[in-house]
Amino acid sequence: MERDQPTTATRPRRLVFALMLAVGGMQLLSACPGINGPADDDDSADDHGGPDDDDSAGDDDDSAGDDDDSAGDDDDSAGDDDDSIPFSDAQLRGAELWLEYCGMCHGDQGQGYAADQANALSNASFLAAASDEFLHSSIRHGRPGTPMSAWAFDYGGPLSDADITDIIAWLRRFGAFQLSGLDDIVVSGDAQTAEPQYQQLCANCHGPDGQGGSVSSVANPWFLEAASDGFLLHAINKGRPGTTMPAWEAVLSEQERYNLVALLRSWATPVEDSKVPPFQPDLSDHLIGAGGPAADFSDQLRDGRFVSMSEVHDALLAGQEFIILDARPGSDYLTEHISGAISAPFYRMEEAIAVLPHDRWIVTYCGCPHTLSGDAVDSLLAAGFSQAAVLDEGYYGWLSAGYPISSGSERY
Ligand code: HEC
Numbered sequence: 258m259e260r261d262q263p264t265t266a267t268r269p270r271r272l273v274f275a276l277m278l279a280v281g282g283m284q285l286l287s288a289c290p291g292i293n294g295p296a297d298d299d300d301s302a303d304d305h306g307g308p309d310d311d312d313s314a315g316d317d318d319d320s321a322g323d324d325d326d327s328a329g330d331d332d333d334s335a336g337d338d339d340d341s342i343p344f345s346d347a348q349l350r351g352a353e354l355w356l357e358y359c360g361m362c363h364g365d366q367g368q369g370y371a372a373d374q375a376n377a378l379s380n381a382s383f384l385a386a387a388s389d390e391f392l393h394s395s396i397r398h399g400r401p402g403t404p405m406s407a408w409a410f411d412y413g414g415p416l417s418d419a420d421i422t423d424i425i426a427w428l429r430r431f432g433a434f435q436l437s438g439l440d441d442i443v444v445s446g447d448a449q450t451a452e453p454q455y456q457q458l459c460a461n462c463h464g465p466d467g468q469g470g471s472v473s474s475v476a477n478p479w480f481l482e483a484a485s486d487g488f489l490l491h492a493i494n495k496g497r498p499g500t501t502m503p504a505w506e507a508v509l510s511e512q513e514r515y516n517l518v519a520l521l522r523s524w525a526t527p528v529e530d531s532k533v534p535p536f537q538p539d540l541s542d543h544l545i546g547a548g549g550p551a552a553d554f555s556d557q558l559r560d561g562r563f564v565s566m567s568e569v570h571d572a573l574l575a576g577q578e579f580i581i582l583d584a585r586p587g588s589d590y591l592t593e594h595i596s597g598a599i600s601a602p603f604y605r606m607e608e609a610i611a612v613l614p615h616d617r618w619i620v621t622y623c624g625c626p627h628t629l630s631g632d633a634v635d636s637l638l639a640a641g642f643s644q645a646a647v648l649d650e651g652y653y654g655w656l657s658a659g660y661p662i663s664s665g666s667e668r669y
């Protein structure tokens with residue numbers, strides 16, 4: 258996929274690109290490294306014994322709401338933007354923000370899976386069920402523990418409430434129809450009864466505890482906080498046509514589906530809504546192992562670009578001098594980061610470029626695990642740096658290896 262650098266200078270170009278795509282109704286097929294999103298893998302639904310993605314499941318209308326056909330449940334996940342309707346100012350701003358902050362993972366048209374696990378947000382079936390509150394909350398708080406960051410200012414992210422509202426206005430172009438009353442539905446089911454069925458039918462994709470894998474988590478505390486029973490039931494009943502998420506309403510009885518909702522609900526844990534003061538990282542203090550021998554990763558790169566975390570960890574232990582750059586939004590850095598790393602979010606790379614030395618290695622990382630860090634390396638290379646590499650396993654690889662991490666605004 259061709260991507261511009263996320264710099265202010267290229268914003269207008271990105272906007273034109275968005276409009277071109279929207280007007281052309283063209284579907285952008287992503288070709289980023291590290292994609293293995295389920296949208297590429299149409300057959301796996303069948304492998305898991307799920308039904309096809311169409312709606313022939315029938316509308317045995319249940320309490321999931323007055324789900325009539327105009328919900329557009331069969332639509333493809335992207336490209337439904339009606340080009341005959343002019344963009345409002347809010348939608349134009351939303352499109353621009355989308356390309357700058359979201360498209361690199363969720364796809365330029367919201368089609369999903371430009372980065373692992375980043376689901377299809379322009380999916381009409383998703384948009385029919387997702388209230389503005391659900392979208393707002395998901396974008397504000399993110400999904401801690403996944404590559405989805407908290408984007409709101411209040412949590413250390415780059416976006417204001419108005420920005421988030423505009424992004425939602427743009428997304429709604431892909432599915433203006435919204436189910437009413439969905440969030441009032443309260444399902445009663447038995448979680449324990451559903452457990453074996455979940456392991457048999459769902460765990461392959463969503464993980465044995467719902468923690469996600471190649472597809473999104475269904476157990477994330479912030480997801481369960483934002484998602485009503487009706488939202489969960491709708492996802493299970495109708496699936497997400499155009500993705501590998503099957504529709505289960507013709508396969509499972511109503512009570513079985515209610516039990517599954519109860520099981521997901523039973524995984525909810527309390528969320529802590531901790532806002533932070535504005536975060537201005539100090540980029541002048543950036544060296545790890547200051548005074549030690551300069552680290553040299555040039556012989557250890559995979560594809561001339563990726564350095565493994567064990568090499569980086571060895572350099573840390575050896576007291577070598579280099580820089581680790583956290584390319585994720587500031588909110589992620591504040592939550593947890595690699596010890597010694599500086600926060601240089603991909604949308605503020607110019608500031609880092611102005612102060613970082615050219616004669617020391619710079620290792621960048623993100624959570625997804627190559628998308629934002631790859632952008633950061635591209636920006637560095639374009640600015641004339643030659644010693645820059647992407648941490649191959651990404652932040653979550655580092656975390657699960659038990660290597661040192663820190664939290665808060667300090668490097669260590
Ligand atoms: C073949 C893989 C696959 C299987 C099997 C599967 N899912 Fe999914 N599921 C997905 C994908 C992919 C998505 C996200 C689709 C999108 O919107 O991009 C999803 C989304 C969901 C969502 C909505 C999550 C959100 O964040 O919006 C729920 C709830 C869900 N699945 C529950 C289940 C349950 C319960 C089962 C078993 C009965 C199941 N899934 C089986 C692939 C699968």
Ligand code: HEC
Pocket residue numbers: 355358359360361362363372373374375376378383392395396400403404405406408424469472473474475477480625628629
């Ligand atoms: C680094 C990659 C990445 C970026 C950038 C990103 N997201 Fe996400 N997003 C994800 C992933 C991964 C998930 C699924 C997390 C999970 O497993 O629960 C997600 C989930 C979401 C969800 C919840 C969807 C659902 O069905 O539950 C919304 C809404 C969303 N993102 C909106 C946005 C918006 C708006 C932006 C830009 C401001 C954005 N994302 C930027 C990776 C990303």
